Amino acid sequence: MFYRDTWVEVDLDRIAHNVSHIKEHSGYEHLFAVVKANAYGHGDVEVARAALDAGATHLAVAFLDEALSLRLAIKDVPILVMGPVRVEDISLAAEHKIHITVHDMDWIMQAAHYRGPTVNVHLKMDSGMHRIGLTSAATLALANSTLREHKHINLVGLFTHFATADSCKDYYSQQLKNVAEMTAGLDLNTFEYVHQSNSAALLYQTPQPNANCARLGIAMYGLAPNNEMSSPVSLKQAFSLHSRITQVKSILAGDKVGYGATFEANAPMKIAVIPIGYADGWLRYHQNRSVSIKGKLYPIVGRICMDQSMILIDETITTGDQVDLINDQCTVDMAAKDLQTINYEIVCSISDRVPRRYLQGGVTVSERNDRFRHLSI
């Protein structure tokens, strides 16, 4: 339920389409659906369920908090935390059947004293991204042997992350080479999961021969990591953002609109107000962009406020009309281009103040309003 005329729609059929086609294209046995950051703003529980129904086998998030909250709704599927977890929180992860990432030798030394329930871990190699992970063949070998001897730690996975699978082929190849060198002394068959690909590698590179799974993020949502490269799978944008006009008013030449009075009418005009603002992640940078009403584009005028925005409309538009801020006409990619950012940031930015509505077969199957989350847990 929600009582405000602004909402996100997530088309779960499109998520399913993206997941099943990408999985088929990849040929990997396992697929981690990456649902960090509340499933890139789409809603983690709902997307996770749709992705699992469509062929994803595991889930992945960035932080333990995300995994624990997802675990309240999804009981059986392994959830991997891809970022570092504090040593003192290992038992919490283990109790909830959450797989964690081992990223550092110091961490392993501290975890040597761990005596809680057995925890499944994935070893992270830094093969060139230079974010988290072990950086040499020697440390990887040491980490491997130390963890294998630990009675309460179960080493199940080995993975790395690519920095340029969608742009620089040379650097990507260099990372592959580094992986080969780093793992030369290891028996990869001793790992249940070997994963390297993100969306970009899944779409634009051939599957890595030693891997049996991948981590699918942005492309699951129907957004391409790089629009300049052709995708072997048709991606369908699942996210759209809508509002409804709460007031229409006429202004005269010389009248000004919004904080700072930055927009001045040069003729009599009609202005519509919609209940969405920067606190919803509808950032002030969207000022001067256009939104769609009944398929026609209208510009946002004046500064975007915390809770409301103003649009310059014409005689055909009235109070109560639906406004489409992001849809198939005003796409996430267009917004990203206008804001000089990436599609990831546009969808992640839409805050949890905006309720999410989930569609399947063209009808609403569920709703999520995080304002009322304490009522549903």
Ligand SMILES: *Cc1c(COP(=O)(O)O)cnc(C)c1O
């Ligand atoms: C976020 C993330 C992914 C998913 O990346 P996409 O580009 O969205 O597919 C995969 N692996 C790691 C380690 C990540 O942090």
